[in-house]
Amino acid sequence: xxxxxxxxxxxxxxxxxxxxxxxxxxxxxxxxxxxxxxxxxxxxxxxxxxxxxxxxxxxxxxxxxxxxxxxxxxxxxxxxxxxxxxxxxxxxxxxxxxxxxxxxxxxxxxxxxxxxxxxxxxxxxxxxxxxxxxxxxxxxxxxxxxxxxxxxxxxxxxxxxxxxxxxxxxxxxxx
Amino acid sequence: xxxxxxxxxxxxxxxxxxxxxxxxxxxxxxxxxxxxxxxxxxxxxxxxxxxxxxxxxxxxxxxxxxxxxxxxxxxxxxxxxxxxxxxxxxxxxxxxxxxxxxxxxxxxxxxxxxxxxxxxxxxxxxxxxxxxxxxxxxxxxxxxxxxxxxxxxxxxxxxxxxxxxxxxxxxxxxxxxxxxxxxxxxxxxxxxxxxxxxxxxxxxxxxxxxxxxxxxxxxxxxxxxxxxxxxxxxxxxxxxxxxxxxxxxxxxxxxxxxxxxxxxxxxxxxxxxxxxxxxxxxxxxxxxxxxxxxxxxxxxxxxxxxxxxxxxxxxxxxxxxxxxxxxxxxxxxxxxxx
Numbered sequence: 316x317x318x319x320x321x322x323x324x325x326x327x328x329x330x331x332x333x334x335x336x337x338x339x340x341x342x343x344x345x346x347x348x349x350x351x352x353x354x355x356x357x358x359x360x361x362x363x364x365x366x367x368x369x370x371x372x373x374x375x376x377x378x379x380x381x382x383x384x385x386x387x388x389x390x391x392x393x394x395x396x397x398x399x400x401x402x403x404x405x406x407x408x409x410x411x412x413x414x415x416x417x418x419x420x421x422x423x424x425x426x427x428x429x430x431x432x433x434x435x436x437x438x439x440x441x442x443x444x445x446x447x448x449x450x451x452x453x454x455x456x457x458x459x460x461x462x463x464x465x466x467x468x469x470x471x472x473x474x475x476x477x478x479x480x481x482x483x484x485x486x487x488x489x490x
Numbered sequence: 491x492x493x494x495x496x497x498x499x500x501x502x503x504x505x506x507x508x509x510x511x512x513x514x515x516x517x518x519x520x521x522x523x524x525x526x527x528x529x530x531x532x533x534x535x536x537x538x539x540x541x542x543x544x545x546x547x548x549x550x551x552x553x554x555x556x557x558x559x560x561x562x563x564x565x566x567x568x569x570x571x572x573x574x575x576x577x578x579x580x581x582x583x584x585x586x587x588x589x590x591x592x593x594x595x596x597x598x599x600x601x602x603x604x605x606x607x608x609x610x611x612x613x614x615x616x617x618x619x620x621x622x623x624x625x626x627x628x629x630x631x632x633x634x635x636x637x638x639x640x641x642x643x644x645x646x647x648x649x650x651x652x653x654x655x656x657x658x659x660x661x662x663x664x665x666x667x668x669x670x671x672x673x674x675x676x677x678x679x680x681x682x683x684x685x686x687x688x689x690x691x692x693x694x695x696x697x698x699x700x701x702x703x704x705x706x707x708x709x710x711x712x713x714x715x716x717x718x719x720x721x722x723x724x725x726x727x728x729x730x731x732x733x734x735x736x737x738x739x740x741x742x743x744x745x746x747x748x749x750x751x752x753x754x755x756x757x758x759x760x761x762x763x764x765x766x767x768x769x770x771x772x773x774x775x776x777x778x779x780x781x782x783x784x785x786x787x788x789x790x791x792x793x794x795x796x797x798x799x800x801x802x803x804x805x806x807x808x809x810x811x812x813x814x815x816x817x818x819x820x821x822x823x824x825x826x827x828x
Contacts, residue, residue, distance in 0.1 A: 328753065332565060332687045334590040339599060339682075339691040343666060346603045350665075351658040353607075354614035358637055359657060361617040368623070 501787050504677050555764040563756055565595045565685055571678050598682040602669045609633070610665070640664050640802060648806035649813065656809055659699055663692060664802040671752060671794030675787065683797070684752035686745060693741035693748075696805040701737070704812035740808050744801060751797050755790040759783050 570576040581591040609629065616630040626634050640661050645653040667683055674681025682688050705713050717733045718726050762783045766775035 354610035357617040
């Protein structure tokens, strides 16, 4: 029933048709030329532009990333430096304060010591002067007392005898 | 998604067109006498585009399935819309001994060209009004996927540097073949790429472009030298004819591959449908003919894309071979020889 012989032997499947070849060529060339102008040109340029745009966007993004990383690194460096700086300042301030305190206390102590010693000196001086005064007073008093006693018991004859005996003694002893 | 639904609907309507006439002739099938089986075939035949004229002129003779299939596959000057009638295409006077009448396949070529021009003017217009920051939508997006595929995976990877100047031809040939293949799957349509004359013409274009590219790349001396394949002069008597034959086998392979693939699919679909008519059985129709025909139809949809891709890719490959690679091979072979 299925006359496969017709398909193969009639040669109609492979029969040349110059008219169809002509029309195919003409149609295809016209379509090619029109589409090249109307469609492929704009589409391909758009595709290329987009490709370039995407590439440049990627490049820009990487660039921005690098920049951001550099900025971040710089910032953290700055931060670390600032931290160190503030630490140093605080430490210095503390040191200075300590030093100042010790200085002040030392100075105060020295001052106090000095005042104390001065006071002691003065006291000593006063004491010495008072003693001197006392001594002269006592000596005066003693002299006055002795004068009074001596004045009361003084006897010219008796004294003369004593002095004579003494001269006697001296002259005998020299011999 | 939308396009897929359209194709599904196409297949569905085709099946309905096949099944409805069968249901109307249920009585004649019930009697199953040989005299009455012939009208059954005729009334079912309108479902197959192109079978109407064959059915009209032989009412008493039993229709041969092969004739109907061939009538559908082959080129002629009648455009048939089976249940509704047919359009006689005009016959033009011969020009320089060539019959340039408008035939069915010429009409299909023009329909395809019209569709291509409409679709791609719209797409191209959209791209003209678009700046680089906007993304394409709809048809433009769909076509961009195909164009970008041809541009990068077909042209750039096979031709290499300088692929841009071959792009318009490659994209056009891809779209042209693809649309021809798809239009052939629409009911009442005919597959222009299933005609060897059409595929031959396209292959000749590829051949011409390939040879021009080779001449431009190597110059005339290099082109002739290439025919010797860098062998010793004593071998030239064998090598040169082989190389010349090799030049022509490439377009011949392109021609036959596309033509045979597109024709074979249609013959299989029609044969599967005719199995049910030959065996006069609803069971065969429901269990074999219709499901298998739908399967082959879906396969044909895939083949439509595949063959367009293969033709384009081989064209690009031939151009690439003719321009860059063989030149290097030849050079290396020459260096190695001395």
